[in-house]
Amino acid sequence: MPGVRIGFKDLFYAKLIEDLASGTTTYETPKRIAKAISGTVTPTVNTETLFADDGPAETASSIGGIEVALGVDDLDLPIQSDMLGKELVNGVLIDGADDIAPYVAIGFRSLKSNGKYRFVWLLKGKFSLPEDSYETKGDTPAFQTPEITGNFVIRDSDGRWRLTGDEDVPGFTAAETWFDAVPTISTDSTPPTATVVPANNATAVAVTAAQKWTFNKTLADNTVNAANFVVQKADGSGVVAGALSLDSAKKVVTFTPAANLSAATLYLALAGVGVRDQSGNALAAPIITKFTTA
Numbered sequence: 001m002p003g004v005r006i007g008f009k010d011l012f013y014a015k016l017i018e019d020l021a022s023g024t025t026t027y028e029t030p031k032r033i034a035k036a037i038s039g040t041v042t043p044t045v046n047t048e049t050l051f052a053d054d055g056p057a058e059t060a061s062s063i064g065g066i067e068v069a070l071g072v073d074d075l076d077l078p079i080q081s082d083m084l085g086k087e088l089v090n091g092v093l094i095d096g097a098d099d100i101a102p103y104v105a106i107g108f109r110s111l112k113s114n115g116k117y118r119f120v121w122l123l124k125g126k127f128s129l130p131e132d133s134y135e136t137k138g139d140t141p142a143f144q145t146p147e148i149t150g151n152f153v154i155r156d157s158d159g160r161w162r163l164t165g166d167e168d169v170p171g172f173t174a175a176e177t178w179f180d181a182v183p184t185i186s187t188d189s190t191p192p193t194a195t196v197v198p199a200n201n202a203t204a205v206a207v208t209a210a211q212k213w214t215f216n217k218t219l220a221d222n223t224v225n226a227a228n229f230v231v232q233k234a235d236g237s238g239v240v241a242g243a244l245s246l247d248s249a250k251k252v253v254t255f256t257p258a259a260n261l262s263a264a265t266l267y268l269a270l271a272g273v274g275v276r277d278q279s280g281n282a283l284a285a286p287i288i289t290k291f292t293t294a
Contacts, residue, residue: 005118007111011036011072012179013083016103016124025123025157027105027182033079036108037145038071041122041162066152066161068106068125075130075146083127083148101126105182106150116167119178123161125152173280177222186279192217193283194271200289207262207293211255211269217277218250228274231255234266234290250278266292 014030044064049056081088085101088094106122127150154161163183165172174183194213198205211231224246231240242257253271261267271287 012107034072125150188279191284198291202291204294207260
């Protein structure tokens with residue numbers, strides 16, 4: 001069964017760095033806000049009806065503003081400073097007339113009655129000052145928890161404002177990485193390809209040489225690991241120990257051996273089908289190359 005939502009947890013935000021009409025959107029690494037209590041997302045849909053021949057002939061709708069209200073257990077001053085664009089000096093939060101809140105994305109997940117989660121990112125919005133209320137402590141403790149409200153809009157880069165994924169829907173594989181970065185969802189279905197150095201069947205390769213795969217597409221960081229990139233002797237007698245690295249553009253994977261390779265030896269380098277680009281596309285087939293050291 002699909003399951004009914006019964007929970008709300010893991011509340012994160014990520015500051016929006018750029019949102020360009022040319023199609024580029026960039027965020028900072030997500031940070032946890034606080035423990036989640038409640039969340040309400042209220043989209044406004046504007047609808048107009050054209051009347052003709054004494055009756056309704058056509059209707060059109062467009063998304064308006066999206067109001068978001070978040071209830072949390074507390075809102076630390078550093079988080080308020082970051083999310084609301086305020087100065088924090090020596091532990092003192094300064095409210096100023098010129099404060100400008102940055103655009104942020106908000107991520108969270110909601111437990112369903114079937115034990116699976118619904119995952120959500122709201123992609124572009126600004127938050128305003130939380131409402132403060134204080135009351136004296138009585139005989140029975142009364143929790144005083146803040147609520148912050150924000151207004152969200154569609155992104156300039158692609159017209160999107162929300163991403164939603166259900167853990168129990170076939171094809172959803174982002175549960176483990178949902179809060180690592182604001183997800184990049186693309187209709188791109190083209191597998192990545194790569195050129196390899198040393199090239200296949202290269203000879204007289206230096207025993208100090210690193211193996212390098214240069215991909216034509218940006219890779220998903222979590223797929224650059226020792227399970228997917230392997231260098232070993234071609235006769236299967238030993239996997240080479242070493243370190244993997246990914247360049248800042250996330251296209252070049254380098255394997256640096258921990259020690260010199262054996263001389264006059266045939267080696268095999270493998271990039272496996274577990275390697276994926278940021279649209280989730282895997283290699284169409286393993287990339288296997290061989291080279292011989294000098």
